[in-house]
Amino acid sequence: MENTINLSLLDGVLSEYAEVKGSLITILQHTQEIYGYLPKEAIELISEKTGIATSDIMGVGTFYTQFRFEPVGKYLIMLCQGTACHVNSSELILQTIQDELGIDDGQTTEDGLFSLKCVACLGCCSLSPVMMINEDTYGSLTPDKTKKILKELREAAL
Amino acid sequence: MRIVIGQGSCGIAAGAEKVRKALLNVDVRCDISITGCIGMCYLEPIVDIYDDNNTLTRLVKVSETDAQAIADYVNNGDKSAVEKLIVTEEDSQFLTKQTRIALRNCGIINPEEITAYTATGGYDALKKALGMTPEEVIDIIKVSGLAGRGGAGFPTWFKWNAARQSAGEEKYLICNADEGDPGAFMDRAVIESDPHNLIEGMLIGAYAIGAKHAVVYVRAEYPLAIKRLKNAILQATEAGIIGENIFGSNFSCDFMIKAGAGAFVCGEETALIESLEGHRGMPRLKPPFPAQSGFWRKPSNINNVETFANVAWIINNGGEAFAAMGTEGSKGTKVFAVTGKVKRSGLVEIPMGKTLRDVIFDIGGGMKTDKPFKAVQMGGPSGGCIPADLIDTVIDYKALGATGAIMGSGGMVVMDESTCMVGMAKFFLDFTAKESCGKCIHCRIGTKRMLEMLERITNGDGKEGDIELLEELCYSEYEAHIHDKKCPAGECSALIEYTINADKCRGCTLCARNCPVGAITGTVKNPHVIDTDKCIKCGKCYSVCRFDAVVKA
Ligand SMILES: Cc1cc2nc3c(=O)[nH]c(=O)nc-3n(C[C@H](O)[C@H](O)[C@H](O)COP(=O)(O)O)c2cc1C
Ligand code: FES
Numbered sequence: 128m129e130n131t132i133n134l135s136l137l138d139g140v141l142s143e144y145a146e147v148k149g150s151l152i153t154i155l156q157h158t159q160e161i162y163g164y165l166p167k168e169a170i171e172l173i174s175e176k177t178g179i180a181t182s183d184i185m186g187v188g189t190f191y192t193q194f195r196f197e198p199v200g201k202y203l204i205m206l207c208q209g210t211a212c213h214v215n216s217s218e219l220i221l222q223t224i225q226d227e228l229g230i231d232d233g234q235t236t237e238d239g240l241f242s243l244k245c246v247a248c249l250g251c252c253s254l255s256p257v258m259m260i261n262e263d264t265y266g267s268l269t270p271d272k273t274k275k276i277l278k279e280l281r282e283a284a285l
Numbered sequence: 286m287r288i289v290i291g292q293g294s295c296g297i298a299a300g301a302e303k304v305r306k307a308l309l310n311v312d313v314r315c316d317i318s319i320t321g322c323i324g325m326c327y328l329e330p331i332v333d334i335y336d337d338n339n340t341l342t343r344l345v346k347v348s349e350t351d352a353q354a355i356a357d358y359v360n361n362g363d364k365s366a367v368e369k370l371i372v373t374e375e376d377s378q379f380l381t382k383q384t385r386i387a388l389r390n391c392g393i394i395n396p397e398e399i400t401a402y403t404a405t406g407g408y409d410a411l412k413k414a415l416g417m418t419p420e421e422v423i424d425i426i427k428v429s430g431l432a433g434r435g436g437a438g439f440p441t442w443f444k445w446n447a448a449r450q451s452a453g454e455e456k457y458l459i460c461n462a463d464e465g466d467p468g469a470f471m472d473r474a475v476i477e478s479d480p481h482n483l484i485e486g487m488l489i490g491a492y493a494i495g496a497k498h499a500v501v502y503v504r505a506e507y508p509l510a511i512k513r514l515k516n517a518i519l520q521a522t523e524a525g526i527i528g529e530n531i532f533g534s535n536f537s538c539d540f541m542i543k544a545g546a547g548a549f550v551c552g553e554e555t556a557l558i559e560s561l562e563g564h565r566g567m568p569r570l571k572p573p574f575p576a577q578s579g580f581w582r583k584p585s586n587i588n589n590v591e592t593f594a595n596v597a598w599i600i601n602n603g604g605e606a607f608a609a610m611g612t613e614g615s616k617g618t619k620v621f622a623v624t625g626k627v628k629r630s631g632l633v634e635i636p637m638g639k640t641l642r643d644v645i646f647d648i649g650g651g652m653k654t655d656k657p658f659k660a661v662q663m664g665g666p667s668g669g670c671i672p673a674d675l676i677d678t679v680i681d682y683k684a685l686g687a688t689g690a691i692m693g694s695g696g697m698v699v700m701d702e703s704t705c706m707v708g709m710a711k712f713f714l715d716f717t718a719k720e721s722c723g724k725c726i727h728c729r730i731g732t733k734r735m736l737e738m739l740e741r742i743t744n745g746d747g748k749e750g751d752i753e754l755l756e757e758l759c760y761s762e763y764e765a766h767i768h769d770k771k772c773p774a775g776e777c778s779a780l781i782e783y784t785i786n787a788d789k790c791r792g793c794t795l796c797a798r799n800c801p802v803g804a805i806t807g808t809v810k811n812p813h814v815i816d817t818d819k820c821i822k823c824g825k826c827y828s829v830c831r832f833d834a835v836v837k838a
Contacts, residue, residue, distance in 0.1 A: 191546035209467030253326030264298035
């Protein structure tokens with residue numbers, strides 16, 4: 128999955144925001160939308176265009192949980208571990224995902240299909256326990272329902 | 286007839302979009318549109334059918350396989366196939382027992398159409414406010430008794446007034462939509478379901494403080510809220526409601542959305558400002574308060590989404606109407622996101638002064654399990670758990686504070702006997718340890734050490750002496766809070782006391798003139814005195830004194 132980074136994809140974002148003060152987080156968000164993570168080459172280019180030192184960019188990037196520095200899988204599972212989900216046994220769902228995929232929080236499966244990230248609340252607490260996979264939210268999860276969802280996604284990707 | 290499908294995030298997660306698509310695929314001879322979050326989240330997906338007299342038939346827990354049955358009902362009036370989906374009388378009471386102000390349009394109007402909002406009298410309050418002086422607007426808010434819904438409950442008029450009085454041409458009005466407390470989703474629901482109400486409240490606030498720029502800081506986990514708010518801003522701009530010379534007045538204001546990037550601490554107002562400026566979200570020392578030096582060091586005012594969602598109603602109906610609801614110290618209504626082990630989980634807006642029992646049992650229907658109620662978590666990581674024997678506590682800032690929890694922003698996570706309280710403490714320590722911004726050592730290291738200990742305890746490896754050690758780690762501070770009624774960190778405003786050092790006071794009267802509640806007395810050139818009973822601990826005197834004579838302890 129080694130691919131070179133096409134930095135020209137950043138042209139639009141940088142021409143819109145590089146000169147606007149206070150836009151670093153916005154630029155990083157757009158960058159992550161494009162590449163799925165923050166590649167080193169992109170950070171260097173952002174530094175060059177905005178005049179913000181790479182160390183400062185890394186300081187901001189590592190502070191916020193949204194930002195990643197490694198590519199993620201085709202399906203990014205955001206599993207809620209907020210209070211309501213905790214009370215409704217989200218721990219069991221975490222266990223199920225770990226057993227099914229063999230990955231922990233922050234890891235990606237070897238086939239590059241799934242990444243897992245635990246988050247604090249997706250705002251759908253009345254359907255707890257909840258997870259979001261890419262753009263779709265799945266609620267009222269049980270271990271069986273979770274297995275089924277993972278299986279369907281794996282089949283869809285084949 | 287027309288069909289309206291509830292499409293807040295939770296409705297969509299429950300399958301509302303699939304239902305809508307299925308309905309579009311069968312032959313339904315009426316208009317199909319969407320609305321936001323109705324608040325009965327436990328019954329999603331919900332399909333509302335209005336007949337030509339606007340009488341509502343509400344179908345709940347609808348699935349895509351019900352589409353044909355719904356079509357038969359709409360086309361031929363054949364109710365038999367949908368009978369089993371119609372909401373029960375008992376479930377309807379979940380809504381009829383509520384009093385909705387902030388949520389008044391949620392689940393009723395289409396959040397993606399500005400005309401749906403204006404048809405309910407939307408933006409009339411803004412027109413009305415623009416016909417008044419900013420001071421008159423602030424006065425109505427003062428009469429209403431509206432207090433900040435973000436957690437601390439600070440009087441809104443006072444913050445507006447401070448920002449108005451603050452010197453400088455360039456000012457900012459900021460909306461805190463970070464909604465960091467896990468288990469809370471009131472703000473998400475307001476933005477997804479009634480974004481124009483937020484915009485209107487913010488524009489009135491901007492006019493009152495004299496700001497030409499409005500900014501909304503929305504949590505990154507809320508993509509639908511961001512999308513609907515962007516759309517609403519665009520529509521309001523096209524309608525001349527945002528921009529230059531709004532409604533032909535001298536008032537101009539632009540709008541900007543910034544998405545957060547996932548850091549709990551950014552809900553704190555000064556950390557939020559740091560984040561808006563593109564930095565790590567580390568809180569700033571106060572004073573100076575944002576009213577003096579906020580976004581780009583300009584006078585700024587920050588309010589929570591729900592706070593703004595009440596403003597247009599108050600301007601339309603008068604401050605007295607709002608103040609007529611609630612208790613002596615807490616006016617109006619409050620929205621709660623009720624979740625966890627409760628039977629009917631969703632959004633509940635009720636007047637202050639009701640009890641926790643009213644919310645959890647009368648409206649929420651009690652536990653969904655057969656286990657008894659154990660406790661309710663309120664106020665997120667900054668709050669606490671209120672045990673079953675305090676279930677009759679009145680919903681009021683002071684009364685809830687006295688239990689050791691706080692009103693908070695409105696998350697209510699209900700627990701039954703199956704939830705471990707030590708596990709709950711561990712859960713929150715895990716949260717705070719992960720979310721610590723790292724600035725202060727107590728939080729950065731202390732939470733980690735306590736977490737390690739609780740992990741041991743919950744793993745069955747607890748040792749004699751652990752409790753004492755846990756106590757020791759935070760004991761002196763707790764002891765100071767409990768025995769001496771002092772907060773060593775000067776954080777817990779309930780425990781701070783402001784006094785005036787008579788030796789340093791020159792009697793310049795500046796503090797007395799700035800005190801919002803008239804708690805400071807004294808004559809020119811003589812030492813002044815603070816009446817600690819009247820003092821609301823806003824810190825204004827402390828920040829204005831030029832002789833360091835005000836003591837904060
Ligand atoms: C750690 C921390 C997190 C906070 N998170 C939020 C939040 O998510 N949303 C919010 O509105 N206020 C939050 N607040 C309160 C804000 O600092 C601020 O008081 C509030 O936004 C002011 O608005 P209000 O007066 O309308 O309540 C938080 C405070 C602290 C100390
Ligand atoms: S706590 Fe899981 S969605 Fe809110």
